[in-house]
Amino acid sequence: MNKEQVESILRAPSLPFxxxxxxxxxxxDVPFCAEVRGMCESNRCGLYNKTWTCPPGVxxxxxxxxxxxxxxxxxxxxxxxxxxxxxxxxxxxNSGVVHKQLDRALAEQLKHAGIPHQLYSxxxxxxxxxxxxxDSPCRFPERVHRSMEACGxxxxxxxxxxxxxxxxxxxxVTYFSMIVF
Numbered sequence: 605m606n607k608e609q610v611e612s613i614l615r616a617p618s619l620p621f622x623x624x625x626x627x628x629x630x631x632x633d634v635p636f637c638a639e640v641r642g643m644c645e646s647n648r649c650g651l652y653n654k655t656w657t658c659p660p661g662v663x664x665x666x667x668x669x670x671x672x673x674x675x676x677x678x679x680x681x682x683x684x685x686x687x688x689x690x691x692x693x694x695x696x697x698n699s700g701v702v703h704k705q706l707d708r709a710l711a712e713q714l715k716h717a718g719i720p721h722q723l724y725s726x727x728x729x730x731x732x733x734x735x736x737x738x739d740s741p742c743r744f745p746e747r748v749h750r751s752m753e754a755c756g757x758x759x760x761x762x763x764x765x766x767x768x769x770x771x772x773x774x775x776x777v778t779y780f781s782m783i784v785f
Contacts, residue, residue, distance in 0.1 A: 657754060
């Protein structure tokens with residue numbers, strides 16, 4: 605598997621939204637930390653103990669770190685979205701939906717190309733209106749992507765390590781994802 609092939613899939617015009625920035629790094633350089641996972645456990649977003657892609661359902665962060673580091677390549681990418689004003693919460697939410705659509709389309713193209721990978725996404729899963737966690741297995745394990753933060757990835761530190769902008773200026777929101785393969 606070569607990096608150029610994956611990057612060309614990510615930049616394909618057939619994807620539903622354009623990538624803003626991307627950068628390569630070694631999976632061993634992805635910054636994982638217990639403090640980020642601790643923010644999940646404080647339930648700041650309201651998804652703790654509610655989905656398979658968030659703690660505790662997603663698994664132990666150190667195990668997830670070791671799994672990530674077992675891959676050869678990591679590609680981090682962002683999408684940038686313009687907001688109407690500082691309180692455009694609907695725009696923020698809609699931008700997150702668009703970013704997840706890009707993630708799903710990318711994962712489908714990588715699967716179609718026969719590229720084994722793991723995709724880490726922004727925020728918790730939103731495929732089902734109500735997750736089966738913890739009573740039943742995930743309905744769509746082949747479509748679900750783990751939250752970067754739920755895995756313990758410090759996205760701010762990741763942006764700095766990659767030379768990507770974490771904040772793209774006023775009236776914008778930026779979402780991050782990462783593919784390891």
